[in-house]
Amino acid sequence: MSLIGGNTKWVLFLSAANEPETRHITDLAFGILCLEKAGVSISDIEIYVDGSDRASIENFLKSGTASQLNLKESKDFFADQTVNKHENIVMFVTGHGGPLGIDAAPPVTPHALLNCLKSSPNLKHAVVYLGQCYAGVFNYIGAGSKKKDDGEADPEIIFIGATNLHESLSLHTTEAFLSGPVSWHANIFLLFSFKWLSSPVDIDGDGKFTIMDSYKFAGVCSNGANKNMKTNALIGSSDLQAKFVAAKQAFDANQNPSTDLALQAAHKNYSMSASLLYVHQECWILNAIPSQRIEAI
Amino acid sequence: MKLHDILSSRLPDIDDSVKECVNMGEWLLFKSEDSTSSTASFYLKTDSKIYKLDDRGKLLYQVEPSSEKIEIDEIFYFSDIHRPISLSNTRLF
Numbered sequence: 137m138s139l140i141g142g143n144t145k146w147v148l149f150l151s152a153a154n155e156p157e158t159r160h161i162t163d164l165a166f167g168i169l170c171l172e173k174a175g176v177s178i179s180d181i182e183i184y185v186d187g188s189d190r191a192s193i194e195n196f197l198k199s200g201t202a203s204q205l206n207l208k209e210s211k212d213f214f215a216d217q218t219v220n221k222h223e224n225i226v227m228f229v230t231g232h233g234g235p236l237g238i239d240a241a242p243p244v245t246p247h248a249l250l251n252c253l254k255s256s257p258n259l260k261h262a263v264v265y266l267g268q269c270y271a272g273v274f275n276y277i278g279a280g281s282k283k284k285d286d287g288e289a290d291p292e293i294i295f296i297g298a299t300n301l302h303e304s305l306s307l308h309t310t311e312a313f314l315s316g317p318v319s320w321h322a323n324i325f326l327l328f329s330f331k332w333l334s335s336p337v338d339i340d341g342d343g344k345f346t347i348m349d350s351y352k353f354a355g356v357c358s359n360g361a362n363k364n365m366k367t368n369a370l371i372g373s374s375d376l377q378a379k380f381v382a383a384k385q386a387f388d389a390n391q392n393p394s395t396d397l398a399l400q401a402a403h404k405n406y407s408m409s410a411s412l413l414y415v416h417q418e419c420w421i422l423n424a425i426p427s428q429r430i431e432a433i
Numbered sequence: 434m435k436l437h438d439i440l441s442s443r444l445p446d447i448d449d450s451v452k453e454c455v456n457m458g459e460w461l462l463f464k465s466e467d468s469t470s471s472t473a474s475f476y477l478k479t480d481s482k483i484y485k486l487d488d489r490g491k492l493l494y495q496v497e498p499s500s501e502k503i504e505i506d507e508i509f510y511f512s513d514i515h516r517p518i519s520l521s522n523t524r525l526f
Contacts, residue, residue, distance in 0.1 A: 158461060158478070158505075192505040199434040308457045308517035316436040318508075319458035319516050331521040360525030379450060393492050398448035400479065401460070405453055 138431045139224055139263075139347075140175055140333075145182060147227040151210030151240035152186040156231060159306065161185065161193055162320040163230040163267070163327070165200035166311060170330035174433070178203035184213045186240070199315040210240055213252075220256040226263045226432075228330070230323050233268030233304070246274045250293065259291040261430060263347050267326040269304045271297035272420065279423040294430070295422040296351050298325030298358070305358065305417045307365050321408075324361055325419060328354040336433050347427040355419040362417060369409040376406040434505075438512040444475070444490030449514075451477070456514045464507040476503060 148164040150156050164183065171181055178201065186209050187193050194207055208216075232239035237246060253262045266274055279293040298304045309327065310319040332353045336345040339352040383402035387395040421427060441452055447462075454460040461478040475486040476496070483496040483503065496503065510516065 159458070162458075189504070192503075195434045195504070195506045199436075307520060308459075309520040310458075310517050311519055311521055315434045317516070318436065319456060319510065321458055322520070324520060327521055357520075357525050361520050361523070364523075364525070383448075383450060393495075394446075394448070397477075397479075397484070397492055398450055401448060401450035401454045404459060404480070405450060405457070408457075408459065 138433060139226055139261075140433055142224055143222050144176075144180060144224040144226060145220070145222040146171055146176055146180055147213065147225060148181065148183045148185075149210065149213060149227055149229045150185045150231045151238055151244060152231055153239050153241040153243075155189070156185060156187045156193070158196060159321045160230045160232075160323070161187075161196040162199075162318060163323045164228070165197045165313065165318075166322070166327060167200070167228055167330045168197060169200035169313060170334035172201060172203070173334040174336075178205075182206075182208065182213075182216065184208045184210045186210050199313040199318055202314060210244070214248075217252050217256045217259075220259055223258060224261045224263075225253070225256070225259060226265075228265045228267065228326055230267045230326055233266075233270045233273075235270055235273060237273060238266075238268055246277050249274070250277055250279065253293050254290050256291065261426070262291055262293045263296070263427070263430065264294070265296045265298075265326060265329050267298045267304060267323040269299070270301055271304065272300035272302070275300065275420055275422050277422070281426075292426045293423060294347060294427045296329075296347075296354075296427075297420045297422075298323065298354075299417040300420055302416050302418070305362055305412075305415055307361055307412075324358045325354050325417070328357040328361075331357075333432060342428075344431050345433040347430045347432060348421075348424065350432060351419065351421045351427065358417060358419065366412055369412040373406070373409055376402075376409055380406040435507045437507060437509045439509055441511045441513050444486070446492075447477075447486070447490035452511050452514050454479075456510055456516045458517070461505065462509040463505045464509070465503045465505065473507070475509075478505070 236243040238244035281292040306321045339349045380402040383399040387399040455462045464473040485493045
């Protein structure tokens with residue numbers, strides 16, 4: 137059974153209590169790019185993004201595809217699942233997260249997502265990649281398949297978290313989209329998960345490209361990128377500090393909107409770099425045994 | 434989405450730190466059709482605000498979201514300022 141060759145719904149999910157950040161929309165645009173490159177049909181990809189500026193959201197997503205998009209909102213995912221016809225679902229979640237779950241109005245709690253998937257008709261397998269901060273609140277819940285009252289097995293759910301009870305890492309990258317090279321602050325675990333789908337690697341050498349391979353690949357690559365970026369951040373921090381101090385002095389000497397904007401930018405560059413040094417990320421997988429046999433490709 | 438590369442000298446009134454933020458993909462420098470004059474103007478989107486700029490990059494005013502409908506469909510980067518490397522193509526092991 138292969139997810140790409142099978143009856144699979146591929147979900148790109150970005151909910152937001154207010155407006156989504158463009159970096160999260162770009163995470164999903166990279167996702168569409170990689171999924172289509174992997175051979176997934178656009179008709180099997182469902183995109184759920186909240187936000188009032190639908191035209192700009194669609195423009196960002198279209199940097200990853202030439203296909204027609206049918207953009208929905210996050211609440212539509214839960215409605216759509218009540219009439220699910222797919223055997224498998226692979227879901228990628230970006231956006232913000234907190235202790236109460238995925239940022240939305242109201243937040244998507246672990247049990248809201250679990251119950252939605254468990255009660256989806258026709259569904260046998262679900263793999264959910266959780267890229268948001270504090271994804272670990274979705275760990276340690278009843279994801280494994282169990283017999284229902286009618287004797288039938290409920291769906292096997294696999295949750296994969298970019299990080300445990302920490303903030304999730306985003307790093308600056310430039311990737312080749314259909315429109316050209318795009319630079320953004322990318323969710324690195326999702327970036328490497330998508331990359332694996334478009335260029336799979338058999339990490340454990342069992343001759344198959346499984347969900348477990350995707351987890352190990354994304355984890356190793358995220359941790360490697362993290363370490364490299366932290367090193368570079370420390371090396372570059374004194375230069376950024378000097379620029380920040382100069383911008384502060386310029387603003388103090390002549391307070392106007394331009395010097396204020398320059399100060400905001402210098403502070404942004406410096407603080408982004410410094411904060412990298414303090415974020416810890418360690419991925420996890422819940423319900424690992426089925427993930428070793430579910431083949432993606 | 435159309436992407437454009439311009440020299441940093443094209444917008445001399447934008448501070449270098451702002452240009453670095455743009456090239457990192459943190460802030461967005463984009464053009465949008467002006468609803469009042471049908472010409473495209475430069476805008477800068479920071480974490481929480483959108484500013485309208487003049488043709489040299491000088492800050493004109495902060496846009497109130499309720500007053501102007503601005504569609505982002507042309508993004509600009511500076512060709513002579515560093516951009517991040519591709520993480521997905523970097524050999525990490």
